[in-house]
């Protein structure tokens with residue numbers, strides 16, 4: 220396989236490490252969490268979303284980067300409960316291309332995938348000045364992973380994003396959406412999660428992420444998933 224612009228010509232994950240050496244690292248994410256092999260650590264306190272509900276009046280910027288939808292978050296949002304304070308940067312979604320029931324999540328639990336996965340990305344604001352300085356460093360980033368299942372009931376929190384997806388059907392399109400309570404996207408139980416040191420799940424795969432994968436899955440409706448997929452047909456949202 221030869222290509223001048225690697226990001227545009229991947230045929231599969233197996234080739235990532237040819238172009239991005241970190242993708243062949245020993246802590247590559249995502250992982251399959253095998254619950255019988257996890258170790259209980261009483262020092263792990265519940266996840267503390269800080270300022271997630273203080274969204275203010277400034278709209279959030281949302282764009283399609285050609286792979287996914289990204290919502291940029293205000294810098295007063297952050298994450299406590301870790302050895303350092305982490306500032307929120309953005310959230311994005313991973314959807315499969317198959318629709319509900321096919322399993323578009325990145326992380327799996329005991330081999331079982333979910334229909335989609337939400338990631339809220341933060342950087343270590345105590346040790347590094349900004350996201351780009353932090354993203355190459357061990358302990359530089361903290362990402363919350365939320366597994367999404369589809370059912371019958373509409374999840375109003377997700378409509379704050381999904382209602383506006385049709386405005387960014389194509390790569391590089393950007394829009395502004397009304398600010399909303401980001402905590403409404405998280406599961407209720409913030410105390411049960413899996414924590415491990417891993418990496419960005421896509422190139423450049425920096426081994427820089429403290430991962431928190433919630434045990435509780437969040438439900439959205441099948442209609443919400445179909446609507447999203449229809450509105451992003453040409454954007455290869457994945």
Ligand code: SG4
Pocket residue numbers: 284286287289309311338340354362418419420421
């Ligand atoms: C997705 O490709 C996002 O579009 C990327 O966001 C993100 O990179 C990448 O996933 C890896 O993040 O939480 N899945 S992940 O490990 O957040 C970063 C952007 O490129 C650095 C802005």
Ligand code: ZN
Pocket residue numbers: 311312313338420
């Ligand atoms: Zn992600």
